[in-house]
Amino acid sequence: MQGMNGMSDDRSRTRPPRRERRARTAPRSRAGGEAFTTADGRTLFLRPIRPDDVEALRRGFARLTPEQVRQRVFHRMTELTPDVAELLANVDPDKGAAYVATDAEGEIRGEARLYVDTNVEGAEFALVVDPELTGQGVGRTLVRRLIDESRRRGLSELWGFVLAGNGLMLDFASRLGAKREAVPEEPDLVRVHFDLRDPRIGADD
16 A cells, blocks of 8 residues: 555645546537537537437526526517427528527537528527626627528528517627618617628627
8 A cells, every 4th residue: 555655645746636637628529519618718619500409409498597588589478398499400501591609417408599591691590698698709709600500501681670668689699790770660670780791790709
């Protein structure tokens, strides 16, 4: 035992103990994905949505505030049912794409998706972020991924509908370069849109 302790002591002079080395390793997500850091220093992981995200989507929805739900679906909704979650987790790649930001445990902390409009060279987008992480850059990371994906598909515009009273979302979209326009006969809605032909849209700050 003394000989083993002595060997351990010698090694400690040249490299940190195993526990310390492990602490220095970058966090990894159980669900995989591309790591990014939030404004407050948390590590999240960006990846496409998967069919096995159904229950994580439902848990993420349950963490939203009632106002967030209303701003996302434009009406009150108390639960994301299994059937709806199943549809959201299984995206037809010809019709759209969806991405999630997860924590290291695989919990969904943000979600963004686009729906391609086959009649025009554009897509509609939707975004929601865990209330604990609003203002931390999660939405910006997700929308930039949607912009990249839209350009990859050769689309020229990405747009979304926002409640006129949702000042935070309207300001967020404007900071990313989106323009606003009124929606005829829908005074409670604002259409925000990104001109993907403009190289400044989605560019790093």
